Amino acid sequence: MDKKDRARKAVSLLKEEYPDSRCTLDFKNPHQLVVATILSAQSTDERVNMITPALFKKYKSPRDFAEADLEELQENIKTAGLYRNKAKSIKNCMKTVVEEYNGKIPKTMEELVKLPGVGRKTANVILGAAYNIASGIAVDTHVTRLANLLNLTNRKEAPKIEKDLMELIPRKDWIIVSHLLIDHGRKVCIARNPRCHECVLNKICPSSKV
DNA sequence: CTCCCGATAT
DNA sequence: ATATCAGGAG
Structure with missing residues (x-):
């Protein structure tokens, strides 16, 4: 499976896992x-x-x-x-x-x-x-970590990671992909202790320990 | 690259 | 005790 297939499969699987994934910061305007x-x-x-x-x-x-x-x-x-x-x-x-x-x-x-x-x-x-404007992809600490673990990029610099992800993922998913990776980074692919056994991506993840 | 920084989990 | 958390500026 090449990078683009893996990226799109990951997005698809994470959408099933987190159907209500969204920004979790509270705001009214x-x-x-x-x-x-x-x-x-x-x-x-x-x-x-x-x-x-x-x-x-x-x-x-x-x-x-x-x-x-x-x-x-x-x-x-x-x-x-x-x-x-x-x-x-x-x-x-x-x-x-x-x-x-x-x-x-x-x-x-x-x-x-x-x-x-x-x-x-x-x-x-x-x-x-x-x-609701997809100008790019928000790359934070979770997106950086998961994108590297999934081997969707091998860079550590946020602008490079964003560029790599933008080439792998269709524009319609640019907004949701950050939320999906962040949800997954918080709940399953946790920085200090990734729960690979519980991970819906463990079949396609090059870093899976399962 | 370093610095900024409190709260939380491990 | 230590790593980590939706980073950005100098």
Whole structure:
């Protein structure tokens, strides 16, 4: 089985396993998703979702975040980790959104990655989850790990992995594939202890220990 | 490449 | 004790 067959088979099997796979960050509008996604760096969605209800009650608009007191914002997001960088990113990002985009989150990759604290991964999440636009594939730690284990790529750099996956997977699956790999990375193909015996991909995975 | 960083599971 | 968690900037 070549890489393209393996990639498409994996997507097919994971769709059966996780029929409701989707973004697990809680948000009600695009700017909330931007904030939640910035917060999710090197943290879990579960932890971010514990913070955001109070955060979004306190800061209701992009302007509220743009005008936030930095130290106060830091305290409000502390438990997500990397809190000084994230507070600065959120404030500067929303400042740019207010000043350059009239408070609306842009809908193109080119514009999104210019926002402070927003890289390709975050931009892909926003485009996919908020606007249903498949501009690329969101590559996070789980996607990096599983794509390598499945030998869909042999690169460690996120942009290279994204390019490799985009060549193997049809565009209609670009948004869902990240969610599928992340769900599977959390529940079965766990970083520290992969449960190959329980894995629906163990027949096609070159790294399977079964 | 390093740094940023608290919470959780092992 | 240590690895890991929907990364991005310098």
